[in-house]
Amino acid sequence: MRKKKILKSLKVGVENRDSTTLPALIVATLAGCILICAGCGQGGSKDAPLVRQIEQLTSDKAKLTGQIEQHRAENQRLRKQIEALSALPKDKKENPYTLQGIKLTGYTNFYDKNKDGKKETLIVYLQPIDIDGDVIKAAGTVDIQLWNLNNPSGKALLSKWRVEPGELRKIWYATLITANYRLSFDIGDKVERIGEPLTVKVTFVDYLTGQTFEEQKVIKPQ
Secondary structure: OHHHHHHHHHHHHHHOOOOOOHHHHHHHHHHHHHHHHHOHHHHHHHHHHHHHHHHHHHHHHHHHHHHHHHHHHHHHHHHHHHHHHHOOOOOOOOOOOOEEEEEEOOOOEEEOOOOOOOOOEEEEEEEEEEOOOOEOOOOEEEEEEEEOOOOOOOOOEEEEEEEOHHHHHHHEEEOOOOEEEEEEEEOOOOOOOOOOOEEEEEEEEEOOOOOEEEEEEEEOOO
16 A cells, blocks of 8 residues: 555656656655565565556656756757857947849740740749849748739739748759749739730848848840
């Protein structure tokens, strides 16, 4: 009876354990194991469930020890990160990756991807430019609009799309010569025939600073 009470109290301690009570819990577990083992010689096969419970408590203790080591390693990593950030110059307000603008390259155009004689795909080649004039893989949200400013029906906006940062980072396209975001859109049901100039307008919202940059390009029929 006494052994059952000890085991019950130990199980409650394990279920409600936290990092502050772990040392006391380990001591209590070991003490309980000693008391239980002291009476093992009297119970014979009746004490088999008690042995299994002791093994379970030992396993729980090992898991808790592993979790403590993981938390200790994570705390050490965060401490080093804080030290590295604290060492940065406090008076340096300029962001070394400040975005200066965006550019639509000359490859931005309509393409016949399935070779059926109709240009049904709009591909936008977008380059974020930093303060040094270099192309960088800046994160952000991109809004693209396709306009026909000479539409006689008065409906100038033909279509629009939005690309979120998570999707944008997957379509970065880099070669030995250039680098850019390559955004592709199906316009087969938007434009029947490209017989006059169409305007592509792009708005880029920098994910880091919230700044907005706009650029547009007129694509003439070829």
